[in-house]
Amino acid sequence: MTVLEAIQKSADFLGKKNVGSPRLHAELLLAHQLKLPRMKLYLNFDRVLTPAETDGLRELVKRRAAREPLQHITGATSFCGHEIAVNRHALVPRPETEQLAELGWKFLLTFNLQPSTALDFGTGTGCIAIAIAAKCPAAQITALDISADALALAQANALQNQVAERIEFLLGDGFAALKTGRQFDLIISNPPYIASAEIATLEPEVKDFDPRAALDGGPDGLDFYRRLAAAAGPFLKPDGKIMVEFGDGQAAAVKSIFEAEKWIVEAVQADYSQRDRILVAHH
Ligand SMILES: C[S@@+](CC[C@H](N)C(=O)[O-])C[C@H]1O[C@@H](n2cnc3c(N)ncnc32)[C@H](O)[C@@H]1O
Numbered sequence: 001m002t003v004l005e006a007i008q009k010s011a012d013f014l015g016k017k018n019v020g021s022p023r024l025h026a027e028l029l030l031a032h033q034l035k036l037p038r039m040k041l042y043l044n045f046d047r048v049l050t051p052a053e054t055d056g057l058r059e060l061v062k063r064r065a066a067r068e069p070l071q072h073i074t075g076a077t078s079f080c081g082h083e084i085a086v087n088r089h090a091l092v093p094r095p096e097t098e099q100l101a102e103l104g105w106k107f108l109l110t111f112n113l114q115p116s117t118a119l120d121f122g123t124g125t126g127c128i129a130i131a132i133a134a135k136c137p138a139a140q141i142t143a144l145d146i147s148a149d150a151l152a153l154a155q156a157n158a159l160q161n162q163v164a165e166r167i168e169f170l171l172g173d174g175f176a177a178l179k180t181g182r183q184f185d186l187i188i189s190n191p192p193y194i195a196s197a198e199i200a201t202l203e204p205e206v207k208d209f210d211p212r213a214a215l216d217g218g219p220d221g222l223d224f225y226r227r228l229a230a231a232a233g234p235f236l237k238p239d240g241k242i243m244v245e246f247g248d249g250q251a252a253a254v255k256s257i258f259e260a261e262k263w264i265v266e267a268v269q270a271d272y273s274q275r276d277r278i279l280v281a282h283h
Contacts, residue, residue, distance in 0.1 A: 003041055004046070006026075006049055007023070007041070008026075010029065010061045011023040011025075014026055014064060017065040017066075019064060026061070029074075032060065032073070032074045060073055067208065068209060069086075071092045072209060077092060079093045079097070080102070080131035082131060083160070083161070084127050084161075087153060090124040090125040090149075091215070092210065093125055097127065097245060100128065101127070101132060102131075103243055104131075107185075108136040108185065108186060109136060113138045116185045117141070117184045118140075120144065121191065123143035125150070126154025126157045129143040129163075129167050130161050140166050141166060142167075142178075143168065144170045146173050146174075148171055150211070174231065175232070183235055183236060184235060185237050188243045188244075191244065193247045194215045194216060195217060195218070199212070217247075226257055229257050229260070236283065240283070242263070245278050248275045248277065251277075251279070254279050258279065263281040263282070263283070264281060265281045266280050266282060267279070
């Protein structure tokens with residue numbers, strides 16, 4: 001079987017299994033199997049696969065057809081230009097969250113090279129903490145998560161991206177994990193925000209592979225915004241900002257939760273598809 005035939009056959013199979021963008025995924029899986037950048041496949045369409053390569057590809061395609069996320073199969077994703085390892089213990093970083101991380105580092109860069117601090121509440125793979133640490137050389141980040149397995153992954157990712165020495169990894173349930181009196185310039189969070197009952201209706205890639213603790217935002221999906229709005233104040237410096245990502249359609253509710261706790265909402269920002277997804281507030 002040639003590279004081109006392998007792509008076509010795999011894409012057909014993935015399409016029948018309702019995998020979105022089957023041709024792209026077939027190409028990415030084959031590129032992973034052959035350890036080639038995807039674009040290199042195009043220069044090798046006539047290359048004949050060895051039996052071991054064919055077997056390897058078949059296994060990868062089977063996993064994807066069972067709706068395992070591509071990133072779990074390849075073991076990594078890209079976030080703000082950083083390679084981030086992923087596994088079942090943490091949410092696969094989403095492209096929208098890159099915008100949140102960017103807002104965070106742009107704010108900390110206004111400190112110029114003065115030391116600054118940030119709390120990444122619910123760090124998962126560590127993607128936000130790592131992106132901010134990499135962009136802001138004078139920043140110290142605290143990466144907090146309730147999952148020890150997620151924190152271990154975040155720590156490995158930070159080491160791999162050479163920012164581990166400026167990230168403190170903290171295991172615990174929300175602000176209870178922090179000493180009273182600690183204050184940050186920035187509190188940033190992409191918390192779980194799916195309503196509990198809605199989780200079962202999500203795509204298999206999400207409901208079966210992202211950890212429940214990374215998805216479940218309580219009965220209406222808004223529990224973490226209530227917790228953040230009620231408890232973050234004392235942990236934020238007087239000129240600090242809190243930035244949170246939320247789900248499509250939650251903007252008005254999240255804004256009123258923060259306003260009810262006397263936060264001044266300074267911006268609600270849309271993602272690239274013009275849907276409001278991020279709230280920025282201060283004391
Ligand atoms: C939606 S995921 C976000 C992960 C990562 N920050 C990202 O944007 O890809 C939410 C994270 O919050 C963590 N989490 C859930 N409940 C928590 C709690 N009570 N305290 C701290 N972290 C919590 C989950 O384990 C998960 O890693």
